[in-house]
Amino acid sequence: MPYEVVEFPEEGLVGVVAHNWTFKDKGEMYSYWPPSNPRKRARAEELPDTVNWIVRKIRLFSKTDDWETAGRRCKRAELQSSVETGDEGDRRPHKSNPRYMSSEDTLQVILRRLDTLEENQRQAIQLLCRNGERSIEAPVELEVAQTTTDLEDLEERLKVSDFRKKVVSHLRLVGGSNPGDCVRRVMRTIAANLVWSSFSLRGKKGKLPLLGTAVCTTIKQAVMKWKPGLGEKVVEVLIAETLKHAPSAHLKAQAYVQTRRDLEEDNPEEEQN
Numbered sequence: 001m002p003y004e005v006v007e008f009p010e011e012g013l014v015g016v017v018a019h020n021w022t023f024k025d026k027g028e029m030y031s032y033w034p035p036s037n038p039r040k041r042a043r044a045e046e047l048p049d050t051v052n053w054i055v056r057k058i059r060l061f062s063k064t065d066d067w068e069t070a071g072r073r074c075k076r077a078e079l080q081s082s083v084e085t086g087d088e089g090d091r092r093p094h095k096s097n098p099r100y101m102s103s104e105d106t107l108q109v110i111l112r113r114l115d116t117l118e119e120n121q122r123q124a125i126q127l128l129c130r131n132g133e134r135s136i137e138a139p140v141e142l143e144v145a146q147t148t149t150d151l152e153d154l155e156e157r158l159k160v161s162d163f164r165k166k167v168v169s170h171l172r173l174v175g176g177s178n179p180g181d182c183v184r185r186v187m188r189t190i191a192a193n194l195v196w197s198s199f200s201l202r203g204k205k206g207k208l209p210l211l212g213t214a215v216c217t218t219i220k221q222a223v224m225k226w227k228p229g230l231g232e233k234v235v236e237v238l239i240a241e242t243l244k245h246a247p248s249a250h251l252k253a254q255a256y257v258q259t260r261r262d263l264e265e266d267n268p269e270e271e272q273n
Contacts, residue, residue, distance in 0.1 A: 002045050003070040005077050006031060006058040014077045016070045018045040022058065025231035031058045043067050050241040051180040140170040145191035148198055151215065158214035171222035179230055182223050183238040190215065196246035201239060210243065
């Protein structure tokens, strides 16, 4: 069934999401949520952007193949828990539908995520202070790999457990506004888009596989340490999505460089000045 009526417990809201937005991790249900036009995108069953959309915990109320039915059940779910049996018990206060989430609601979500980031930073500082009481370790020197050969060299170094642990501790501090952003930041710290454009998670379509490498393990461990409780499979999905977009990012960079060269060729006098 393509549509699901769900509750967002953390926001205290009820809404309709596309079935392909939802997933289960460690017994908990989650849904991707777009930054704009959620109602239109849910109705069209748009594929979720696992990098740029936020992830919200959900509680499932009902499933249906019909969008209008989903809308009616959503309105009923704002007043009662069971929308399929029609029970009158277990009533709850009226809640605004997240399809019409105001900018104030969005700001509250952002502020809660900022609080989480601040807490993560606080814990990281405490950890560094505790480590500092025992010994002061030199910072990890991690240069961004510019070629696949550079990444292969890093792969060999990461097979040494002590070095990998240091790199994981270093990368977990990179952080991000959400898990997808954190994965992108960590991967940019490790290698350039030109390098990532040669990889896919499982090596399909003639690309090199990243899954199973020490580099991939390091990325997953760093992100999961940054966000305790985040499942390994969720991180793998985010890595796969980042790799999928790496070629387009590389092409954009190439186009920018070529444009700059064309401008310099058209204006040689300006370049001399």
